Amino acid sequence: MIEARNGMALKENRLCVFCGKTPDTKTREHVVPYWLLEITGDPLRVVTFGQNFDRQKQPIRYSWSQYIAPACDPCNNHFSHLERRVKPTVEALLRREALPASAYITLLDWLDKVRIGVWLLRHMIEKHPIKITPNFHIASRIAEKDRMLAVYTFDGDGMGINLFGSDSLIFGNMPSCFGLRINNILLLNVSSDFFCSRGCGLPYPKSIKLLMGGPNQGTLKFEGFGYATEVSNPITNLDLFKPVVWIYQPIKLPWEDPIFRGGFYGHVNQYDSRLAARTLQGNARQGAVFRQYADRVDVFQDPSAMIAFDNVVGDDCAMIKDIAASVYEAQINLFNAIQHEWIEPEKPSDFDEVLRKLKLDHTGELAKMYRDAGQHRP
Numbered sequence: 001m002i003e004a005r006n007g008m009a010l011k012e013n014r015l016c017v018f019c020g021k022t023p024d025t026k027t028r029e030h031v032v033p034y035w036l037l038e039i040t041g042d043p044l045r046v047v048t049f050g051q052n053f054d055r056q057k058q059p060i061r062y063s064w065s066q067y068i069a070p071a072c073d074p075c076n077n078h079f080s081h082l083e084r085r086v087k088p089t090v091e092a093l094l095r096r097e098a099l100p101a102s103a104y105i106t107l108l109d110w111l112d113k114v115r116i117g118v119w120l121l122r123h124m125i126e127k128h129p130i131k132i133t134p135n136f137h138i139a140s141r142i143a144e145k146d147r148m149l150a151v152y153t154f155d156g157d158g159m160g161i162n163l164f165g166s167d168s169l170i171f172g173n174m175p176s177c178f179g180l181r182i183n184n185i186l187l188l189n190v191s192s193d194f195f196c197s198r199g200c201g202l203p204y205p206k207s208i209k210l211l212m213g214g215p216n217q218g219t220l221k222f223e224g225f226g227y228a229t230e231v232s233n234p235i236t237n238l239d240l241f242k243p244v245v246w247i248y249q250p251i252k253l254p255w256e257d258p259i260f261r262g263g264f265y266g267h268v269n270q271y272d273s274r275l276a277a278r279t280l281q282g283n284a285r286q287g288a289v290f291r292q293y294a295d296r297v298d299v300f301q302d303p304s305a306m307i308a309f310d311n312v313v314g315d316d317c318a319m320i321k322d323i324a325a326s327v328y329e330a331q332i333n334l335f336n337a338i339q340h341e342w343i344e345p346e347k348p349s350d351f352d353e354v355l356r357k358l359k360l361d362h363t364g365e366l367a368k369m370y371r372d373a374g375q376h377r378p
């Protein structure tokens with residue numbers, strides 16, 4: 001077993017986790033914030049984070065308090081405001097209180113921050129065989145893509161934090177979905193390009209293709225924009241256990257074509273009352289908050305509208321392990337939804353095919369491991 005000591009694994013990776021630049025003045029960012037460690041147990045407790053691929057995949061053991069990434073001083077200051085804003089929201093969720101839509105939007109921003117921070121840190125601490133040079137950092141990934149949150153609650157007063165999904169090969173490649181358990185709640189979070197715009201009745205591309213090879217390797221090609229006149233129910237085909245709160249928020253993309261007034265595709269304008277009715281008040285860039293119920297969808301345009309917990313009883317109640325499994329299954333769903341367009345070479349190599357299968361198999365095995373587990377992990 002390898003004990004990663006204070007900053008040991010970060011020596012070669014001194015770039016700021018927020019902006020990706022070399023810091024002038026270096027600080028350290030707790031990717032899972034210290035205030036969260038304090039309300040979930042002993043901040044110095046030691047847990048396992050992934051595998052070290054340099055040393056026969058031995059588990060990397062870390063103290064939560066040392067789960068830190070480099071950050072520059074201005075970035076760290078800037079993002080400490082988000083931490084201050086989200087803390088009372090998480091505390092209210094733990095007390096099962098209703099919260100305004102604006103608090104859920106802050107929570108979605110913060111989950112973008114934690115999810116991408118976990119992804120970047122994972123690439124720093126694991127000597128992973130599949131090298132990825134991150135093409136985005138936290139600052140460029142908050143509130144940039146459609147997003148979703150499902151909140152689950154559990155009985156009992158179990159303390160602790162667990163990350164689910166961050167250890168899969170799909171997540172290593174595509175940090176679009178993870179689960180974060182905080183004491184007796186679990187937040188299942190998804191963020192991906194145009195993931196819910198279609199269902200929310202906002203403009204979406206009919207075709208999204210990931211370009212493979214060629215000068216634009218790794219970028220997405222969008223074609224054929226349109227939008228549905230009605231909001232769909234359900235909003236997406238994501239198959240989840242019933243949460244106490246299930247919300248989606250579509251995010252509009254900047255677009256240069258002047259046909260899109262205001263510079264965003266789907267920018268609200270006075271000629272289209274339907275789009276206006278699906279946009280957040282006071283923020284033309286962000287969609288409204290769409291709440292998914294078992295039988296309907298409610299649209300919250302007003303950031304001060306209150307969102308209370310739904311009742312989940314009887315057969316709808318799921319255990320932590322089952323929800324953890326559904327995180328990995330959602331990753332597979334999102335991964336399979338992305339089509340590839342091969343430029344150069346014109347088709348995938350044998351290696352590409354094997355790698356794709358490896359990612360799917362690995363993530364599927366993790367889903368199965370949780371599904372088959374007798375008890376959830378402490």
Ligand SMILES: [Zn+2]
Binds near residue numbers: 020021
């Ligand atoms: Zn920075």
